[in-house]
Amino acid sequence: MLVFAIKNLQILFPAPGGEIHAVDTVNLELNANDKLALIGESGCGKTVLAHSILRLLHGTTKISGEILYRGTDVLSASDSTLQKIRGKEIGMIIQNPGLSLNPVLSIGKQIAESCIEREKMSSVEAFKYAEDMLKMVGFSNPAKIASSYPHQLSGGMAQRAVIALGLTLNPQMLIADEPTKSLDEKSKREIIDLLIEMSKDKTLLMITHDLEAASCISNRVMVMYAAELIEEGPTEEIMNNPRHPYTRGFMNAQPKRGLKPIPGISPSLLKLPEGCRFHPRCSYALPKCKTSHPELIDHNGHKVRCHACH
Amino acid sequence: MSLIKVKNLCKYYSSGIINQELTKAVDDVSFEIKRNEIVGLMGSSGSGKTTVGRLILRYIKPTSGQIIFDGQDITKLNSSNLRPFRPRMQMIFQDPEASINPRMSIEDFIAEPLRVVKKMDKSEVHERVSQLLEDVGLTEDIRKRRACQVSGGQNQRAVIARILASNPEFIVSDEATSNLDVSAQAQIVQLLKKIHEEYNLAILFISHDRELVDIVCDRWFEMERGKIKLHTAISP
Numbered sequence A: 001m002l003v004f005a006i007k008n009l010q011i012l013f014p015a016p017g018g019e020i021h022a023v024d025t026v027n028l029e030l031n032a033n034d035k036l037a038l039i040g041e042s043g044c045g046k047t048v049l050a051h052s053i054l055r056l057l058h059g060t061t062k063i064s065g066e067i068l069y070r071g072t073d074v075l076s077a078s079d080s081t082l083q084k085i086r087g088k089e090i091g092m093i094i095q096n097p098g099l100s101l102n103p104v105l106s107i108g109k110q111i112a113e114s115c116i117e118r119e120k121m122s123s124v125e126a127f128k129y130a131e132d133m134l135k136m137v138g139f140s141n142p143a144k145i146a147s148s149y150p151h152q153l154s155g156g157m158a159q160r161a162v163i164a165l166g167l168t169l170n171p172q173m174l175i176a177d178e179p180t181k182s183l184d185e186k187s188k189r190e191i192i193d194l195l196i197e198m199s200k201d202k203t204l205l206m207i208t209h210d211l212e213a214a215s216c217i218s219n220r221v222m223v224m225y226a227a228e229l230i231e232e233g234p235t236e237e238i239m240n241n242p243r244h245p246y247t248r249g250f251m252n253a254q255p256k257r258g259l260k261p262i263p264g265i266s267p268s269l270l271k272l273p274e275g276c277r278f279h280p281r282c283s284y285a286l287p288k289c290k291t292s293h294p295e296l297i298d299h300n301g302h303k304v305r306c307h308a309c310h
Numbered sequence B: 001m002s003l004i005k006v007k008n009l010c011k012y013y014s015s016g017i018i019n020q021e022l023t024k025a026v027d028d029v030s031f032e033i034k035r036n037e038i039v040g041l042m043g044s045s046g047s048g049k050t051t052v053g054r055l056i057l058r059y060i061k062p063t064s065g066q067i068i069f070d071g072q073d074i075t076k077l078n079s080s081n082l083r084p085f086r087p088r089m090q091m092i093f094q095d096p097e098a099s100i101n102p103r104m105s106i107e108d109f110i111a112e113p114l115r116v117v118k119k120m121d122k123s124e125v126h127e128r129v130s131q132l133l134e135d136v137g138l139t140e141d142i143r144k145r146r147a148c149q150v151s152g153g154q155n156q157r158a159v160i161a162r163i164l165a166s167n168p169e170f171i172v173s174d175e176a177t178s179n180l181d182v183s184a185q186a187q188i189v190q191l192l193k194k195i196h197e198e199y200n201l202a203i204l205f206i207s208h209d210r211e212l213v214d215i216v217c218d219r220w221f222e223m224e225r226g227k228i229k230l231h232t233a234i235s236p
């Protein structure tokens, strides 16, 4: 069953000297049970895309297209509809713990507050529940963590607190932006298992630079480059048989494959190159790559945006 | 001679209002780092790595122990006495948003040490910022934007550019590539290695990624509950 769809989404930020194309004509569909990993270049538009889903972007941002959650267009929904969707229908684990944790509230209080407000729990119940959530994200001393303030936690501890916060209302669809960031191997393993468990029969959109986490959790992978989708397919297929030259270069940059960066620099989103956006860095480029912008073409369920892939 | 020498370093936090509980964030840690070394620091979440970094750069005061930088005891220096040391030792913080001033443009943020410490004039500053942006993989159009107007990884790279601007002798790199894609991570790591080789930059490289540490570091050690658990020489 189709739960979530994005149609022709375009997001522009007005900036000196023009507009920044953060998300360009993105289409995407998620079924109830889909776990999608969104990967790609730092700065290519992943977080902006995620934030647009819950309408978290600044008012001056130009957004067009449709974002449909169970048939409701989030972009045109009323504020009260949106409030109902946020947290409970669609939950979000934000990329930056510093911005999603309130510095003057204890961790336990931050989790408990939304339970009291949204689930009508009593304060005692809510605090008990907050400790359970903290235990679930791997803390062996949840009572101590619940009474701590964000600045008293280490990077990985704050990251886990942010995950607990995102999972608090047990959302039907979860957006997780870099959930395994700054975690050690053991906590990372625990969080991966937790995300698998929590997203059973649910929809997951995970943004990640961690290809191992993407492999473990997702059934589909989407790759973005310079604001657009360039490759999409089943996880195993993308990981083992990437076809777009960017995705291939990306896979080869992993430490275990020798830590070789893709040469060159990603284009400015203010002045996107004509033709294929990857052409200035591509070693397979054909003459037409400079002038003609490739379409996303479906090759038996593996979509690629490249003139050289047939 | 060692650039950094840490002896019996401890940092305890007391927390809990009712029953004063003591968190031994760093507990009797000793090690040395030479000028030509990149030393890895690994260990589970909450084991004390960031606290060690902040202590040796004296962003915080140790409970006890001694920190020697380039032969000088900096353990007890106050902030004005620490000032001459600041440009020489720098930390790439784990959470880039925490170290970037949200009101400043990315350009001013990177240029500040060039103006204040290096006393460069306007055109020199402009040129050097261009080079730094290119080195860390950012495009020119980012100059006028603020921290809240760039991505997580772009912020992280701006922080790295600023730190490189003051030509430090020692860097604590705390999960410096955690917000970056694998290609950008490779680029930053190659950049740090290059500067290390050209200028003898010493680095304490905090990371959870064992493969990365193996590639980048000359040797590494591991912490657990505030103590050094394992000391390993990768190459003698």
Ligand SMILES: Nc1ncnc2c1ncn2[C@@H]1O[C@H](COP(=O)(O)OP(=O)(O)OP(=O)(O)O)[C@@H](O)[C@H]1O
Binding pocket: A013, A015, A020, A021, A022, A041, A042, A043, A044, A045, A046, A047, A048, A049, A058, A095, A269, B145, B148, B149, B150, B151, B152, B153, B154, B179, B180, B181
């Ligand atoms: N408020 C804003 N104003 C102008 N440009 C912005 C704003 N927010 C983001 N951008 C730009 O939009 C692009 C997409 O940013 P986004 O945060 O989505 O990147 P990302 O893919 O999540 O990257 P990372 O992996 O580094 O987190 C970036 O190039 C960024 O500089």
Ligand SMILES: Nc1ncnc2c1ncn2[C@@H]1O[C@H](COP(=O)(O)OP(=O)(O)OP(=O)(O)O)[C@@H](O)[C@H]1O
Binding pocket: A151, A152, A153, A154, A155, A156, A157, A182, A184, B013, B015, B023, B024, B025, B043, B044, B045, B046, B047, B048, B049, B050, B051, B052, B094
């Ligand atoms: N200001 C503080 N007040 C109280 N406790 C603190 C403070 N700063 C750190 N701690 C505690 O000290 C311990 C070590 O924290 P530190 O940030 O050094 O860990 P870390 O090894 O960097 O972990 P991570 O890999 O998760 O970043 C943690 O238990 C943390 O909660």
Ligand code: SF4
Binding pocket: A244, A245, A246, A276, A277, A278, A279, A280, A282, A283, A284, A285, A286, A289, A294, A305, A306, A307, A308, A309
């Ligand atoms: S379209 Fe051309 S330039 Fe673009 S990735 Fe394919 S071969 Fe390379």
Ligand SMILES: [Mg+2]
Binding pocket: A046, A047, A048, A095, B151, B152, B153
């Ligand atoms: Mg992001």
Ligand SMILES: [Mg+2]
Binding pocket: A154, A155, A156, B049, B050, B051, B094, B174
């Ligand atoms: Mg840390």
